[in-house]
Amino acid sequence: MEKFCVQGGASLKGEVRMSGSKNSAASIIPAAILTNEDCVVKNVPQIEDVLGLLEIMEKMGAKIKWRSSSEVLINASGIDPDKIDFELVARSRMSLLVTGALLSRFGKVVFVKPGGCSIGSRPIATHLKALERFGAKKKITADRISFESIGSLKASKIILGEMSVTATENTLLAAALIPGTTEIHQAALEPHVQELAKVLTGMGAVTEFGVSHQIKITGQEKLSGFEHTLIADPIEVGTFIVASAITGGEVFIKGADLSVLELETLKFKEAGVKMKVEKDGVLIKPSLNLKAVGKVQALPYPGFSSDLLAPFAVLMTQAKGTTLIHEALYEGRLRNYIPELQRMGANTLICDPHRAVITGKTDLVGQPMISFDLRAGATLILAALIAEGESSIENISQIDRGYEKIDQKLRGLGAKIKRVSE
Numbered sequence: 001m002e003k004f005c006v007q008g009g010a011s012l013k014g015e016v017r018m019s020g021s022k023n024s025a026a027s028i029i030p031a032a033i034l035t036n037e038d039c040v041v042k043n044v045p046q047i048e049d050v051l052g053l054l055e056i057m058e059k060m061g062a063k064i065k066w067r068s069s070s071e072v073l074i075n076a077s078g079i080d081p082d083k084i085d086f087e088l089v090a091r092s093r094m095s096l097l098v099t100g101a102l103l104s105r106f107g108k109v110v111f112v113k114p115g116g117c118s119i120g121s122r123p124i125a126t127h128l129k130a131l132e133r134f135g136a137k138k139k140i141t142a143d144r145i146s147f148e149s150i151g152s153l154k155a156s157k158i159i160l161g162e163m164s165v166t167a168t169e170n171t172l173l174a175a176a177l178i179p180g181t182t183e184i185h186q187a188a189l190e191p192h193v194q195e196l197a198k199v200l201t202g203m204g205a206v207t208e209f210g211v212s213h214q215i216k217i218t219g220q221e222k223l224s225g226f227e228h229t230l231i232a233d234p235i236e237v238g239t240f241i242v243a244s245a246i247t248g249g250e251v252f253i254k255g256a257d258l259s260v261l262e263l264e265t266l267k268f269k270e271a272g273v274k275m276k277v278e279k280d281g282v283l284i285k286p287s288l289n290l291k292a293v294g295k296v297q298a299l300p301y302p303g304f305s306s307d308l309l310a311p312f313a314v315l316m317t318q319a320k321g322t323t324l325i326h327e328a329l330y331e332g333r334l335r336n337y338i339p340e341l342q343r344m345g346a347n348t349l350i351c352d353p354h355r356a357v358i359t360g361k362t363d364l365v366g367q368p369m370i371s372f373d374l375r376a377g378a379t380l381i382l383a384a385l386i387a388e389g390e391s392s393i394e395n396i397s398q399i400d401r402g403y404e405k406i407d408q409k410l411r412g413l414g415a416k417i418k419r420v421s422e
Contacts, residue, residue, distance in 0.1 A: 004393040006384035007416035012249030014413045019045040019404040020230035024192040026094040027169040028199050033101035034176050036077035037225030044070050045404040049094045059085045086112045100174035107149035126160055126167040133158045155180030163188045163300040169196055176205040178219040187215045190301040191260040202226050234260045238308040239378050242315045244284035245273045246386050254281040263304050292321025298329050310337050310379040316358045317346045325356045336376035340369045366391035374402040
């Protein structure tokens with residue numbers, strides 16, 4: 001087991017390069033299942049969730065070749081859905097995104113309920129109902145879920161029960177090899193959903209975005225390979241913006257694209273974070289006299305990202321005034337980091353499973369802590385950076401699932417953080 005030990009008080013300075021988007025990799029890598037041709041994905045983050053996804057595909061017979069530390073070639077011509085490794089699937093929710101592609105290509109798929117972060121109820125019913133709409137017959141046993149087509153799968157009009165990002169992506173992947181036009185209503189439109197749609201269009205399946213969260217995709221009997229460079233991870237960008245602002249540092253975040261963080265950027269500026277957009281990134285200047293923003297609410301895109309709400313909460317502990325944090329999407333997220341911030345000295349109050357109030361500015365004190373989920377873990381690192389004394393953070397495998405070498409990147413900026421094996 002490993003943990004992070006952080007000595008607070010260092011002001012971050014320098015330049016840090018962002019890794020490719022975890023959430024983009026989650027759907028674009030499975031898109032390779034849809035073709036027999038070579039697919040090349042660039043700017044791939046070497047994080048546990050992505051490596052696990054590639055291992056799932058490799059165990060099924062896909063050829064995986066790393067051309068460099070961030071570029072991978074995938075050929076799924078020899079993939080066999082019957083060889084899916086259920087143990088690997090059960091470890092990560094990202095694995096759910098192979099199911100739509102496998103069903104589309106082979107007309108059948110068997111899987112288990114995937115794992116992931118413990119952040120509240122994350123049912124997969126929306127995925128299951130969408131896949132059924134293509135004409136596949138569903139069967140659920142105690143430990144397996146299977147779909148098998150009765151005749152040919154057919155394009156359909158699908159109204160998702162919620163604006164689920166992964167259900168939207170899974171539906172797009174399933175529709176791509178089904179001839180005809182599928183309409184997806186109440187679709188999520190996050191940047192990585194749009195990125196997947198762009199890749200599928202390049203492969204030959206035509207995607208169009210309509211009004212009111214609608215996507216149309218015209219599937220084809222055969223799709224070509226692709227070469228695609230993943231966008232910089234917007235959640236990592238936001239995390240490093242917070243890290244720079246709360247430490248009073250000056251950091252150039254290379255590769256950052258604020259066009260996919262428009263509302264978040266407005267909130268950062270409202271809080272007094274000083275930033276300057278440059279050609280190949282964003283410069284965060286020393287940000288003094290941070291101010292509370294009153295209220296920030298996590299909602300589907302283009303709303304404020306739920307994944308960035310926890311890091312933003314740390315920013316608010318250092319801002320003068322009171323802020324209501326409203327986690328509208330997941331009822332389990334607040335309890336994974338707010339109590340830990342309270343133990344460090346933050347003036348916070350959980351009102352109910354979806355809302356918390358933070359009053360700043362408060363000094364934080366280092367504590368031994370546990371990372372209960374990916375984003376909460378990164379949040380505790382941020383808090384530790386400004387806490388008096390030393391903090392330790394256990395269960396850091398959760399953090400490694402979504403942040404590539406976060407400790408090395410922070411050390412490169414002057415943070416006193418080390419990875420310790422127990």
